Amino acid sequence: MDSYAPTERTQVRRLPKRAVYDKAQIDSILDAGCVCHVGFVVDGQSCVIPTGYARAGDRIYIHGSPASRMLRALEQCADVCLTVTLLDGIVLARSAFHHSMNYRSVVVFGRARLVTDPGEKLEALRTVVEHVWPGRWAEVRQPNDRELAATSVLALPLDEASAKVRTGPPIDDEADYSLPVWAGVIPVRMKLGEPIADERVLPGIGLPRV
Numbered sequence: 001m002d003s004y005a006p007t008e009r010t011q012v013r014r015l016p017k018r019a020v021y022d023k024a025q026i027d028s029i030l031d032a033g034c035v036c037h038v039g040f041v042v043d044g045q046s047c048v049i050p051t052g053y054a055r056a057g058d059r060i061y062i063h064g065s066p067a068s069r070m071l072r073a074l075e076q077c078a079d080v081c082l083t084v085t086l087l088d089g090i091v092l093a094r095s096a097f098h099h100s101m102n103y104r105s106v107v108v109f110g111r112a113r114l115v116t117d118p119g120e121k122l123e124a125l126r127t128v129v130e131h132v133w134p135g136r137w138a139e140v141r142q143p144n145d146r147e148l149a150a151t152s153v154l155a156l157p158l159d160e161a162s163a164k165v166r167t168g169p170p171i172d173d174e175a176d177y178s179l180p181v182w183a184g185v186i187p188v189r190m191k192l193g194e195p196i197a198d199e200r201v202l203p204g205i206g207l208p209r210v
Contacts, residue, residue, distance in 0.1 A: 002022065002023055002024075003021045003022050004021045004023060004026070004159075004160070005021070006019075006162060007109075007160050009109045009160060010107060010109060012162060012164055015164075018166055019162060020162065025165075026158075026161055026162070026163045029084060029086060029104045029105070029106045029163055030084055030106055031055055031131075032104075033053075033086055034132065035050050035051070035052060035053075036050070036053045036083060036084045037049070037051075037082070037083050037084075037085075038050075038051060038070060038074075038081075040070065040073050040074060040078050040080050040081070041073075041079075042069060042078065047069070047070065049070045051064065051070070052128060053082075053084075053131075054124075054127045054128040054131035055127075055131075056124065058157060058159075059155045059157050059158060060108065060156045061115075061124040061127055061128055061154070061155055062082075062156070063124070063151055063153045064151070064152060065150065065151070066151075066152045068152070071152045074111075074112045075112075075114045075152070078111070079110075079111060080112055080156060081107065081108070082108040082109075082156060083105065083106065083107050084105065085105040085106075086104045086105070087101060087102075087103050088101075088103055088167070088188055089102035089187045089188050090102075090185070090186040090188060091166075091170050091185050092170065092182065092183055092186065093171070093183050094176040094179045094183045095172060095176050095179075098170055098171060098173070099170070100166065101166065102166050102168070102185060103164075103165070103166055104163065104165045105163060105164050106161060106162070106163045108161045109160040110159055110160055112156040113155050114153075114154060115153040115155050120155075121148065121151075121153050122143070124155070125143060125151070135208075136208065139209075168185075170185075195207055
């Protein structure tokens with residue numbers, strides 16, 4: 001499958017020229033993010049919870065405590081809406097009305113399933129750790145039975161998804177281009193800082209691989 005077929009829930013209607021249904025581009029946005037927001041309804045109350053995630057092929061894994069209200073709701077086959085947004089730039093226009101942002105965002109709809117197979121569960125957790133910091137899984141202690149029992153993993157299939165992307169400069173009204181106002185894009189980038197070692201790191205241990 002090279003692209004997702006738009007559905008009633010995923011079709012972009014507001015500014016459809018920004019819509020993206022290409023699977024490779026959607027995957028690249030998901031792979032570039034670290035935090036998703038999970039929307040669901042429990043006991044008639046809508047909730048949106050931020051959490052870490054990782055993509056593995058045609059599914060997204062999220063994990064947490066079995067006592068988590070979000071995970072318990074999703075285990076019961078509740079419909080879920082998962083979103084990932086990457087901010088790429090602040091768009092300053094000549095008019096207040098046309099200020100905007102450059103961004104890449106993905107919306108996924110579906111129903112998550114509880115991962116019960118021990119092999120898939122361990123691989124899912126490895127995928128999450130590797131997504132946060134590639135190469136880290138081989139450097140650390142693996143989860144033990146107690147930790148695995150204290151962790152729930154859910155898999156959300158990437159069957160119903162779309163993206164929306166804005167790039168480029170501000171788009172002002174023609175009459176405003178003659179105004180003496182600076183306009184353009186201020187890029188936004190996520191930058192890693194200098195590592196701060198835990199005070200109990202053993203002597204001689206080097207920094208994690210970058």
